[in-house]
Amino acid sequence: xxxxxxxxxxxxxxxxxxxxxxxxxxxxxxxxxxxxxxxxxxxxxxxxxxxxxxxxxxxxxxxxxxxxxxxxxxxxxxxxxxxxxxxxxxxxxxxxxxxxxxxxxxxxxxxxxxxxxxxxxxxxxxxxxxxxxxxxxxxxxxxxxxxxxxxxxxxxxxxxxxxxxxxxxxxxxxxxxxxxxxxxxxxxxxxxxxxxxxxxxxxxxxxxxxxxxxxxxxxxxxxxxxxxxxxxxxxxxxxxxxxxxxxxxxxxxxxxxxxxxxxxxxxxxxxxxxxxxxxxxxxxxxxxxxxxxxxxxxxxxxxxxxxxxxxxxxxxxxxxx
Numbered sequence: 001x002x003x004x005x006x007x008x009x010x011x012x013x014x015x016x017x018x019x020x021x022x023x024x025x026x027x028x029x030x031x032x033x034x035x036x037x038x039x040x041x042x043x044x045x046x047x048x049x050x051x052x053x054x055x056x057x058x059x060x061x062x063x064x065x066x067x068x069x070x071x072x073x074x075x076x077x078x079x080x081x082x083x084x085x086x087x088x089x090x091x092x093x094x095x096x097x098x099x100x101x102x103x104x105x106x107x108x109x110x111x112x113x114x115x116x117x118x119x120x121x122x123x124x125x126x127x128x129x130x131x132x133x134x135x136x137x138x139x140x141x142x143x144x145x146x147x148x149x150x151x152x153x154x155x156x157x158x159x160x161x162x163x164x165x166x167x168x169x170x171x172x173x174x175x176x177x178x179x180x181x182x183x184x185x186x187x188x189x190x191x192x193x194x195x196x197x198x199x200x201x202x203x204x205x206x207x208x209x210x211x212x213x214x215x216x217x218x219x220x221x222x223x224x225x226x227x228x229x230x231x232x233x234x235x236x237x238x239x240x241x242x243x244x245x246x247x248x249x250x251x252x253x254x255x256x257x258x259x260x261x262x263x264x265x266x267x268x269x270x271x272x273x274x275x276x277x278x279x280x281x282x283x284x285x286x287x288x289x290x291x292x293x294x295x296x297x298x299x300x301x302x303x304x305x306x307x308x309x310x311x312x313x314x315x316x317x318x319x320x321x
Contacts, residue, residue, distance in 0.1 A: 028269065037260050044315045047088050056084075056257055059104060074116040075119050085102065094169045126173070161184060179223050231281035231286050234281065
């Protein structure tokens with residue numbers, strides 16, 4: 001099907017002052033190991049009936065029941081080094097329910113049928129450099145309720161940022177704008193509709209060798225620094241109502257490439273942060289809740305039950321009760 005690329009010529013960067021982070025004794029994420037998968041995990045998604053795990057480099061997608069195990073091969077994309085992220089269609093605004101879309105490192109967007117039987121190319125981003133596969137569905141509407149993809153490589157001060165694209169249900173691609181380095185985006189999430197000056201924007205976790213930023217890219221291409229973080233960010237989740245709810249399985253699902261574990265924290269830990277975003281760091285396992293406060297944003301460091309010294313935290317998905 002035809003695809004077009006329409007660039008935005010001007011990008012304006014605006015930095016907002018973020019209040020000093022705070023910590024409260026009641027602000028805790030009670031993570032437990034949901035499953036020891038044996039898979040080099042890079043992402044997790046919830047279909048409404050089962051979990052999907054994405055394996056690093058092999059680009060294999062595995063399925064698991066709500067309890068996290070056992071796993072079964074669900075679908076495979078072409079093998080490619082680095083990270084692929086997958087998102088399940090919300091089934092609204094013309095998107096067929098159940099379809100899964102994945103952003104591979106080579107900037108191909110794959111479409112997988114609900115039963116995993118067919119994997120096809122849905123769209124290609126006009127970039128040749130390897131990306132970390134940031135992908136999200138626009139559930140607010142600023143990007144026309146399409147897919148939003150971010151390019152760029154994380155983990156290096158030498159990385160010079162990347163680009164953000166909006167992808168329509170027809171597969172057509174529109175360039176939204178460019179964000180600067182240092183570092184590159186690991187993930188992209190859509191900000192809640194009530195997220196202050198960044199409402200409905202694409203939120204990027206930009207990792208630059210041990211430090212990082214949460215960056216908002218508006219549909220106009222304007223770029224805003226929302227927060228500066230003391231450890232390189234990676235997993236991110238908006239605490240908003242989701243199309244595929246989980247009832248007693250509601251909460252945060254988190255993947256760790258290093259241990260190959262899937263962690264779970266119950267929704268009761270985060271319901272106080274409705275319409276905020278939770279961001280985790282890749283290596284130290286730090287977590288912050290970030291929410292609007294007047295014309296700026298408040299960043300709060302959360303305590304967790306994670307006690308390890310080394311992590312490689314990648315994907316995180318929130319399932320609403």
